[in-house]
Structures are given as structure tokens and as C-alpha cells.
Amino acid sequence: MLFNSFIFLCAFLPVSYVIFWLLRSARLRYIWLTLTGYVFYGYWNPKFTLLMAFSTIVSYLAGLGFLRWSDPRRRRWCLVVPITVDLCLLGFFKYTNFILSTVHDTAGLLHYDLPIPALHIILPIGISFYTFHTISYIVDAYRGDIRPTRNFFEFSAYVSLFSQLVAGPIVRFRQIEKDLESLGQSDRHRWLHRGISFFVLGLLEKVIIADSLAAFVDPALLRAHDLSSLGVWLVFIGYSLQLYFDFAGYSDMAVGLGYLFGLRIPQNFNSPYKALDPSDFWRRWHISLSMCLRDYVYIPLGGNRHGERQTYRNLLLTMLIGGLWHGANWTFIIWGAYHGLLLGLYRRFAPRWDVLPAVARQIAMFILVLIGWVFFRAPDVSTAADLLKRMFIPTAGTLFPGVSVFLIAAIFAGLWATAGPNAFDLHTEETPRYGRVRALAVAAMLGACLAVMAGGGSSPFLYFQF
Secondary structure (H helix, E strand, O other), X not given: OOOOOHHHHHHHHHHHHHHHHHOOOHHHHHHHHHHHHHXXXXXXXXXXXXHHHHHHHHHHHHHXXXXXOOOHHXXXXXXXXXXXXXXXXXXXXXXXXXXXXXHHHHHHHOOOOOOOOOOOOOOOXXXXXXHHHHHHHHHHHHHOOOOOOOOHHHHHHHHHOXXXXXXXXXXXXXXXXXXXXXXXXXXXOOOHHXXXXXXXXXXXXXXXXXXXXXXXXXXXXXXXXXXXXXXHHHHHHHHHHHHHHHHHHXXXXXXXXXXXXXXXXXXXXXXXXXXXXXHHHXXXXXXXXXXXXXXXXXXXXXXXOOOHHHXXXXXXXXXXXXXXXXXXXXXXXXXXXXXHHXXXXXXXXXXXXXXXXXXXXXXXXXXXXXXXXXXXXXXXXXXXXXXXXXXXXXOOOEOOOOHHHHHHHHHHHHHHXXXXXXXXXXXXXXXXXXXXXXXXXXXXXXXXXXXXXXXXXXXXXXXXXX
16 A cells, blocks of 8 residues: 555545544554554555565564573574574575575586575565564573563554555664553644654655656656767666655655654655765664664674674665665665765765865765665666766767656755655744644645546655565
8 A cells, every 4th residue: 555545545545544543552552553454564565465474473482581581592592583584584585595596606606506496585675674674683682772661562563654664764672662651641632733744745745746857757768778978867866866756755644644643753864965974974864764774784793883884884784774675686785886886985084075165065975875876776787887978978868758848847856855844843842833824835736646647647656576
């Protein structure tokens, strides 16, 4: 089910919202959030709800083990077993065919014929996200950062919370534990206006901006071999903006839905195209993933505590894992390595970089990120190499149809992404409740989104594939 679909907006959300607030106890609300999460997830493919339920039960039992045992050996088993189960499930569904194809291709290079058939494995939507939820819960409980909950439905509501189930943000239990604990006393009106505003703004980012850019970018990339150098640059400027508003739109809608149900979901985007250096970019882009990679990969590897050489290694390994988390393809691994290299280079040459004018650093950083998106978007390494060749070696070719209209949309989107406010800038704690002008503006945005959806249907979010 999509946030930008009429079945969600006209049926699922109203029913979920009304019944949730009619229920009076926290326990009943946990159960209702769990049920709505499973209905939301099962709308795509019901059988995969069993996979999420199994992962939830294993992690919940591990949490009870932490509460029961203080013996270090038993606690270590409560850490290792559920994480191994989660990673094996993720590895099977997401990486099996990638590993088999890599083995087959490697054998071919060595002149061995290994007839390895591809398995017909369907990747469950959102498995990377809810796996990170359960793993972060287990690790934080093992470290003593949180006290595991004894309430199964509280935990299951956390894992299956439909507002962030299939594309994040990756919300850690400790970030919403307080709101979950007080869910029985939540006030429906407290965050109502903020919830509606966040959701409608995110819907506008997705439906009006991201999908409008996709109408030019996606067809153009299907015939990328015909594009000129200028055409490729324009397409990837468009894709950079499409990806940003698509994912930021989803994240803002998730925040809005959280507010509507009495839960404060943390910020996942902080205007990343305003970044002035690689470190700044990863503090702004997909913040929840960046924090997870830092806390559960980079710091356990040693962080920056063991000298420069080890720090560079840890940066590279962390970003390689981040790239692989995004997808089972060498393009994602290269994309992760590319950003690891950027982070390492910035660490080495930061004093020279930081003296440059802020505008020059912002433009340069956007171009560097855009180059990385070539690997992120390309279906394979050879296509990415051809696109990069066209970008940096003057190549004759064509532009794509409707380029003048595209430029208008891209300029508007680019100005908003690089100089305008983001959703959290527009919704500070001091933001007043709706006045007449604000209510009319939100209503107009919602009406525009519904009109576009009625005419063009609903498109999936780009991060659903991860």
C-alpha cells in the first residue's frame, strides 16, 4: 500500500485513525497499531507478514532474555542468536542471487563453466528497514542503552508501525520509547496540525515534484545511449532532485503520520544538498541510516581511535556496508566505496577544503554527490561507466523530449533543495496552530496532489526497492 494512493488516503488512514483514538488504553492501541501495520504490509503480499512476525518474536524473546539473565555468556547468546537469524533472513532474500551470479561470473573469468541457476526469490519490501529496527533494539538492550519491554504488543507495534515500516526512517526504540509508554494518555489534538502539515507537505514533495521529474528522467535513462553529454548531465541533475524529494517526501509523510498517532518520529533529512563537505552531507542525508552505520558499524570497528590508517579503513568499510545495505549489486558497492573515499579525502584535506567559499563548497559537493548517483541509478557497472564517459568526454547526441518544461521543474526543485527550507524548518516547536491562511495553503496543496493522483495514478517510492 502506498501513502500516495486513494486506498490509503480514503480508506486505510481514516479507519486506522478513528479507531485508534476511540481506544482508551495503551495496550489496545499497541494491538491496533500492530494490526494496522500488518494489514498495511500484507496488502502487498500477505505471506511476508509471517517473516516480519518471526523476526519480531525472536527479537522480543531476546529482550526478555536480557531482562532475565545477567550472566555475560547468556546475554551474549541473546545478542548473537537473533542478530544471526535477522541477518540470515536478510541475506537469503536480498543477496542470494547476487552471490550466485558473482560466483558464476568469477568462474567464467577463470574459464570454468559453473551452471548456477538464478533462484526465483522475491525481495520482501522493507526488509532492510525492519531488520535494522530489530537489530538496533537488540544491540541497545545488550549495551544497556534501553530497558527491553515486557509488553509484546508494544514491541510489535514498534516494529510494524506502518508510518515508517517499508522505507524508514530507521527509528530506534529509545527514540520513541517515551511516546509509546505514554500512548494511553496521548492527546489527539496535541500534534494534529503538525501531523497534517508534515504529511501534506511530504505528499506534495512526492506527487508534485519527484513524480514530475520522474516523467522526464525515467524515459530519458531508457535511451541513455542516445543522449549527449549535456543530456546526461541534465538527466542526473533531475534524478538527484527526484531521489531527494521522493525519499524526503516519504520521510516527511512518515513524520506526519507519527504525529497523527501520538508518536514523534525523528528527522531523516536536513537539506542534504546544502552540505558543504562529505561529512556534512552524511549528517543531513538519510540521517537515521547514517547514525546506525556510525553506532553499529564504524564505532565497533574502532572509529577514529586507533590512528589515521585504521580510521580510513573503518570509513571505507562502513560505507561499503552502507552501499551493500542499499542493494545487492556491484553498483551499490562501488557507490558506497566512492563515498567512503570522499569521506577519507575530506578527512585528509579538510583544512584546505574548508577555507574555500561556502557557495563553491556547496556546488562542488552537489556535483560530487551527483556523480555518485550515477552508480546508484545505473542497472549495472558497464552502464554506469558509459554514462560517466558521456558526462566527462564530450559526446554528440540528443537531449530528451520536453527539456524546456523539465528545466522549469528542475530549477524550482533545485532552488528549494539547495536554498529553501525543509519540512522541519517550517515546523518548529514555536509554529502556531492553523490560521486561515495556513489552513487554506495546506488544503490547496492537498487538492493539487489529489488532482495529480487522479490523473496519473500512484507511483511507488524509490526506496521501496531497498
